[in-house]
Each structure stands twice: as C-alpha cells, then as structure tokens.
Amino acid sequence: xxxxxxxxxxxxxxxxxxxxxxxxxxxxxxxxxxxxxxxxxxxxxxxxxxxxxxxxxxxxxxxxxxxxxxxxxxxxxxxxxxxxxxxxxxxxxxxxxxxxxx
Amino acid sequence: xxxxxxxxxxxxxxxxxxxxxxxxxxxxxxxxxxxxxxxxxxxxxxxxxxxxxxxxxxxxxxxxxxxxxxxxxxxxxxxxxxxxxxxxxxxxxxxxxxxxxxxxxxxxxxxxxxxxxxxxxxxxxxxxxxxxxxxxxxxxxxxxxxxxxxxxxxxxxxxxxxxxxxxxxxxxxxxxxxxxxxxxxxxxxxxxxxxxxxxxxxxxxxxxxxxxxxxxxxxxxxxxxxxxxxxxxxxxxxxxxxxxxxxxxxxxxxxxxxxxxxxxxxxxxxxxxxxxxxxxxxxxxxxxxxxxxxxxxxxxxxxxxxxxxxxxxxxxxxxxxxxxxxxxxxxxxxxxxxxxxxxxxxxxxxxxxxxxxxxxxxxxxxxxxxxxxxxxxxxxxxxxxxxxxxxxxxxxxxxxxxxxxxxxxxxxxxxxxxxxxxxxxxxxxxxxxxxxxxxxxxxxxxxxxxxxxxxxxxxxxxxxxxxxxxxxxxxxxxxxxxxxxxxxxxxxxxxxxxxxxxxxxxxxxxxxxxxxxxxxxxxxxxxxxxxxxxxxxxxxxxxxxxxxxxxxxxxxxxxxxxxxxxxxxxxxxxxxxxxxxxxxxxxxxxxxxxxxxxxxxxxxxxxxxxxxxxxxxxxxxxxx
Numbered sequence: 001x002x003x004x005x006x007x008x009x010x011x012x013x014x015x016x017x018x019x020x021x022x023x024x025x026x027x028x029x030x031x032x033x034x035x036x037x038x039x040x041x042x043x044x045x046x047x048x049x050x051x052x053x054x055x056x057x058x059x060x061x062x063x064x065x066x067x068x069x070x071x072x073x074x075x076x077x078x079x080x081x082x083x084x085x086x087x088x089x090x091x092x093x094x095x096x097x098x099x100x101x102x
Numbered sequence: 103x104x105x106x107x108x109x110x111x112x113x114x115x116x117x118x119x120x121x122x123x124x125x126x127x128x129x130x131x132x133x134x135x136x137x138x139x140x141x142x143x144x145x146x147x148x149x150x151x152x153x154x155x156x157x158x159x160x161x162x163x164x165x166x167x168x169x170x171x172x173x174x175x176x177x178x179x180x181x182x183x184x185x186x187x188x189x190x191x192x193x194x195x196x197x198x199x200x201x202x203x204x205x206x207x208x209x210x211x212x213x214x215x216x217x218x219x220x221x222x223x224x225x226x227x228x229x230x231x232x233x234x235x236x237x238x239x240x241x242x243x244x245x246x247x248x249x250x251x252x253x254x255x256x257x258x259x260x261x262x263x264x265x266x267x268x269x270x271x272x273x274x275x276x277x278x279x280x281x282x283x284x285x286x287x288x289x290x291x292x293x294x295x296x297x298x299x300x301x302x303x304x305x306x307x308x309x310x311x312x313x314x315x316x317x318x319x320x321x322x323x324x325x326x327x328x329x330x331x332x333x334x335x336x337x338x339x340x341x342x343x344x345x346x347x348x349x350x351x352x353x354x355x356x357x358x359x360x361x362x363x364x365x366x367x368x369x370x371x372x373x374x375x376x377x378x379x380x381x382x383x384x385x386x387x388x389x390x391x392x393x394x395x396x397x398x399x400x401x402x403x404x405x406x407x408x409x410x411x412x413x414x415x416x417x418x419x420x421x422x423x424x425x426x427x428x429x430x431x432x433x434x435x436x437x438x439x440x441x442x443x444x445x446x447x448x449x450x451x452x453x454x455x456x457x458x459x460x461x462x463x464x465x466x467x468x469x470x471x472x473x474x475x476x477x478x479x480x481x482x483x484x485x486x487x488x489x490x491x492x493x494x495x496x497x498x499x500x501x502x503x504x505x506x507x508x509x510x511x512x513x514x515x516x517x518x519x520x521x522x523x524x525x526x527x528x529x530x531x532x533x534x535x536x537x538x539x540x541x542x543x544x545x546x547x548x549x550x551x552x553x554x555x556x557x558x559x560x561x562x563x564x565x566x567x568x569x570x571x572x573x574x575x576x577x578x579x580x581x582x583x584x585x586x587x588x589x590x591x592x593x594x595x596x597x598x599x600x601x602x603x604x605x606x607x608x609x610x611x612x613x614x615x616x617x618x619x620x621x622x623x624x625x626x627x628x629x630x631x632x633x634x635x636x637x638x639x640x641x642x643x644x645x646x647x648x649x650x651x652x653x654x655x656x657x658x659x660x661x662x663x664x665x666x667x668x669x670x671x672x673x674x675x676x677x678x679x680x681x682x683x684x685x686x687x688x689x690x691x692x693x694x695x696x697x698x699x700x701x702x703x704x705x706x707x708x709x710x711x712x713x714x715x716x717x718x719x720x721x722x723x724x725x726x
Contacts, residue, residue: 013342066582069365076677096361102352
C-alpha cells in the first residue's frame with residue numbers, strides 16, 4: 001500500500017535514454033511504500049528503465065556507479081549507509097552525473 | 103637506442119646549456135625508455151638525478167625539462183601534448199605541468215623526444231627546433247611582448263604559417279619572475295603550475311618553438327595502432343561523461359553549469375557560499391550560441407573541445423579570445439562574483455596574454471576581494487583599486503600590475519597566494535584557499551569534491567596528480583562514495599600512477615580517459631613493447647615516487663600536507679552544507695601513506711617500495 005510519493009529528477013546525460021526526444025531532464029513521480037529507501041527505489045527504477053539502470057549501476061548491477069551524484073532534498077548523499085535511509089512523502093531525489101573540470 | 107628496435111621515439115634528447123649557449127644531443131637506451139617512457143617520467147628522472155637540494159628554483163642549475171612521449175605525433179587523439187618539469191617556485195619542490203596543442207608532435211618531427219634546459223642565458227633567447235637540428239636565436243626584440251605577440255612574431259620572422267610551427271613562451275609575468283607565471287603556446291594552451299613560467303624567465307629563455315617540417319614518428323605496428331585508436335575513440339564517445347567534454351569542452355552545457363551548483367562543486371565568492379544562479383551563462387554552450395565559435399583542435403584530436411571565440415556584441419565586439427576551460431569560467435565568474443560571461447572571457451584571455459596561471463590568480467583575487475569587502479584592505483592598501491565582487495575592471499588592472507610588478511601591492515601579490523596571505527596577516531590566512539605546500543587548487547569547491555582536494559594536497563607537483571575520472575576500468579579502482587574518508591584516500595593511492603602514465607605518453611588526458619588497457623594497446627602498437635596495464639601504472643607510480651623523493655630532499659615537509667582553513671571549511675549552504683572533511687584529514691593521510699608504502703612520519707617512500715620500482719639509488723639516498 002502506498003504511503004507517499006517521491007519526485008525523482010534525472011538530469012542530462014543520465015536521462016538521455018529516458019527522454020522522449022533524447023535529451024533534457026526527466027522527472028518521475030514515484031509511489032513509495034513504508035520502509036522504502038533510496039537504494040531500493042533506484043534499484044526498482046533501474047529494473048523498470050533499462051537505460052537508467054545502465055548509467056546508475058556498475059556492470060554487475062549491484063553497486064551504484066560512483067560517477068552519479070545523488071542529491072536528496074538538496075543535500076548530497078554519498079556516505080555508505082545513507083543510501084539505505086528511509087524515504088518519506090514529498091522527498092525530491094536528484095540524479096546527476098559527476099562533472100569534473102579542466 | 104636504435105630507431106629500428108623501438109617505435110614512438112624520435113631518438114634524441116636535446117641538451118641546451120643557456121649559460122654557454124651550447125647545444126648537444128644524447129640518446130637513451132631501451133631499458134631507460136621502458137622505465138621512464140617520456141613526459142613526466144623524463145621529468146622525474148632528470149629532476150631527481152640532476153637538480154640537487156642546493157639548487158634554488160631560479161638558479162642556473164635548475165632544469166626546465168620539456169618532454170613529449172612515445173605517442174606524441176601519432177594518430178592517437180590529442181598527441182601533441184608536452185609535459186614541462188622543473189623545481190617550481192611556489193612549493194620549492196617539483197612541478198610537472200602539461201600543455202596540449204602541437205608542440206609534443208612537432209618537436210618529435212623535428213627530431214627530439216625532450217629538451218633539457220640548464221643555465222641562464224646572458225641575453226634573452228629562444229630555441230628553434232627544425233629538421234633534425236636546433237639553434238638559439240636572439241629574443242631581445244620579444245621582451246615585453248605578450249604570449250600571442252611572441253608567437254606571431256616568431257612565426258613571422260621564421261616564415262611559418264599558423265599551423266606550420268608550434269611556439270610556447272612566457273609573457274611579461276614570466277619575464278618579471280611572478281611566482282605563478284606560466285608557459286603558454288599555440289594560442290590556446292598552457293603549462294601553468296608552480297610558477298613554471300618564472301623558472302623559464304629566470305633562465306632568460308623567452309620561448310621555444312618547433313617546425314612542423316616533414317618528419318614523422320616511427321610506429322612499430324600500424325596494423326594494430328589503427329584499431330587501437332578507434333577503440334579509444336569509441337570508448338570516449340560511449341561514455342556520457344567523457345563524451346560531454348568531447349562535445350562541449352570542459353565548460354560544458356547549460357545543464358553542466360547548473361549541475362555543478364546542484365552538486366556543490368562550483369567555487370563561489372571565495373567559498374563564502376555555494377549558490378550562484380548565473381551558472382548557466384558561464385558555459386561553452388553559452389559562448390558558442392551567442393558568439394562566433396571556431397573549432398581549434400589539437401594535433402590528431404577529433405573532439406569539439408577547444409575553440410576560439412569572437413565576441414560579436416557589447417564593448418568587446420570584434421575581440422577574438424580562446425574559449426575558456428571550465429576552470430577559467432569558474433575563476434573569473436563565480437569565484438570573483440562576476441556574472442558577465444564576456445568579462446570572464448576577457449579576463450581569462452588577459453591571463454594568457456600576460457602569461458599568468460589562472461587558478462592561482464583567481465583564488466588570490468577572491469581572497470583579496472573578501473578582505474576588501476570586509477574592510478581589512480582599503481584603497482590605500484590596493485593602490486587605489488576597488489576590489490569588490492564583480493568589479494572586473496579593477497581585476498584587469500590588478501592583473502596587469504602583477505604581471506609587470508608595478509607598485510608594492512602588486513609586487514607582493516606576485517609572490518603567490520600563500521606568501522601574500524602570510525604578509526597580509528591572520529585574516530588573509532584565515533580566508534585564503536590554498537594548500538599549505540604553497541599553491542592554490544584548481545577551480546572547484548572541493549568541499550563537495552574531497553578526492554581532488556586530497557589529491558592536490560598530497561601531490562608532489564604543485565597541482566593534482568592522480569585520480570581517475572573515466573568510465574569503469576577493471577584495472578583502476580573508481581570512487582563510489584565521495585564523502586567516505588577511507589574510500590577517497592584509498593582511491594587516490596590505488597589509482598596513483600595511472601595519470602602519470604598518461605602524462606608520460608605525449609597525449610591529452612581528455613583523449614585517453616578510457617580503460618587503461620585500451621591506452622596500453624595503442625602504446626604497445628606504437629612502441630612494439632608488450633606492456634600490461636600493471637606495468638603501465640608502475641611507470642607512473644615510479645615517477646610519482648621519484649618526485650616524492652625529490653621533494654623530501656628539497657625540504658617539502660609532510661607537515662605541509664594540509665589544506666588551508668578556508669579550503670577545508672564546512673559549507674554553510676548548498677548540497678554539501680554541514681559536511682566537513684577536516685575531522686577526517688589525519689585518518690585519510692594515515693590510510694594513504696599505508697597504501698602508498700610511505701613512512702607516515704617523514705613522508706619518505708620505504709626502501710622496499712622504491713626497490714620494487716627499480717629505484718635502488720633513491721632508496722640509498724633517502725635511507726642512508
């Protein structure tokens with residue numbers, strides 16, 4: 001039974017395989033159940049959207065790709081263990097690629 | 103060394119004694135080539151062997167080592183890159199700094215794998231390499247000329263068109279021994295770190311140039327090289343992160359600009375905030391959509407990275423400048439509170455013309471602005487300049503004064519951020535962004551990017567030296583959790599050597615950012631050797647250890663392996679708000695040293711580490 005809704009913003013170029021015209025950000029509104037976690041939600045989305053799974057996870061399909069930034073309600077989420085924190089209704093998750101410099 | 107046995111090498115090292123104005127040549131045997139390869143490897147070898155601790159950065163005994171690599175001048179993308187190594191003046195330790203363009207190809211066509219300058223000329227000179235020979239020519243008429251004027255005048259007097267010759271030189275900043283002067287060339291490229299331009303200026307060497315000529319680089323197995331090159335390009339284009347740079351340069355798209363704010367890595371107003379609504383205009387997509395953009399690719403590069411931009415409106419209408427890299431958009435945009443992209447382009451180009459390294463200049467400027475805005479500095483201190491956020495006119499004036507050492511204030515600033523902060527007092531030392539070793543970082547808010555902060559602080563070359571930012575590579579571990587102290591320090595230690603190997607090849611790292619095996623395949627095809635990825639990374643690890651040993655002997659203390667207080671401060675807003683690296687710093691160093699096989703107390707690589715790399719002589723020097 002759904003206990004809430006979470007907004008997932010997928011920014012270019014992670015969104016390239018999902019966007020209807022091949023580019024631009026994609027926003028998903030996802031129902032969550034009690035006990036839902038960030039990693040659980042991302043695993044589910046990867047299974048539903050193969051193109052997203054390829055960029056989110058390493059080839060083994062188990063480990064999240066370190067080249068992806070995960071921002072939850074405006075805060076970077078990259079400590080081990082934080083990915084298993086619970087989600088609540090109204091949370092916004094932003095997925096964006098790591099961009100270095102030069 | 104026989105040209106017929108090893109591919110990729112021109113076969114000669116050029117020795118230039120500037121004091122005596124004598125030029126000689128030498129060769130290296132195959133074993134030495136396999137050990138050091140080229141580029142930063144040659145830099146590490148010659149610095150350690152020939153620059154003793156008694157030699158200062160501006161002594162005639164310092165070496166300026168300009169090296170290509172075995173892939174330089176081949177079909178491998180971006181293979182016109184040079185590594186320039188010396189004892190640098192910000193850290194008084196080693197530096198190895200790379201510049202792209204054409205020199206790494208042309209000097210090999212002219213017959214040389216590397217040039218080693220020593221001494222100090224009695225008159226200003228430049229070196230001209232062509233057709234298997236080299237000569238020193240008078241450069242008195244070039245003194246005071248900016249880097250673009252220098253390049254154009256040398257080509258004109260020697261009779262070469264734009265792509266017929268590669269020229270690298272110093273501007274007024276290098277001539278006046280500004281400690282963050284760089285070496286600039288091919289209009290769009292810089293080797294900037296650790297005051298390498300001042301080292302060149304101290305030798306009265308204005309420029310070095312190489313003609314395109316008719317030479318070529320011997321390749322052992324062309325049949326293997328072509329598929330290896332294609333595999334590298336395919337790898338680059340199949341990875342969205344690397345492809346984004348190929349398509350839009352490091353300055354990137356509008357989304358890339360905004361995403362740096364979302365990720366907490368854009369440096370804003372001396373780290374006082376992480377918020378910057380104007381991020382999207384400080385991008386290559388903005389400059390290419392609003393003004394005329396002309397591609398300016400390096401040797402053998404298929405990417406759309408480098409461009410020249412002609413501004414078509416506003417007060418700078420008609421001005422042609424090089425399109426900034428991301429770090430220059432950051433330095434002259436968000437870091438100094440400027441929101442006008444045209445002003446950022448003009449400031450970035452001014453640095454090139456004057457011959458000043460932009461990251462050091464940017465962090466110096468942002469520190470000064472904060473001090474001025476707080477009233478710590480006044481117009482009396484700044485010789486009348488109003489150093490406020492976004493006052494780009496004042497910034498331009500100050501940069502020129504620094505390059506020409508005009509006035510006491512500018513003269514002090516020419517010593518670099520760390521020395522300037524020390525002289526200006528505690529408030530400056532509290533807000534300056536720098537490594538205690540003596541230099542500024544590159545243009546990021548590293549409080550959202552711990553790996554580059556840690557890499558830069560522990561580096562031995564005056565800028566970062568490690569890390570891998572490409573698609574998953576089975577031979578080089580990536581980083582999964584950006585704020586996990588053990589993972590960050592482990593990643594930097596375990597990937598040490600990969601970047602150095604790339605910088606030994608004569609290639610641009612943006613064109614080799616693929617699994618190491620693919621790069622090694624191209625390397626083996628050119629040389630005829632049979633390297634594995636492990637052996638390749640060992641070449642780089644060897645160079646890193648030699649440079650570490652050099653720095654230890656030259657007094658660069660491990661006590662200095664810390665970021666300044668502001669650099670390691672805790673963000674007050676944005677996505678990394680409240681996340682602090684400082685409490686973890688010592689444990690990160692402990693882990694790093696353990697994995698590197700280095701002594702935590704002294705910083706020295708252990709004897710067994712050095713011996714495993716064939717550096718028995720260094721082990722004997724350090725541990726006698």
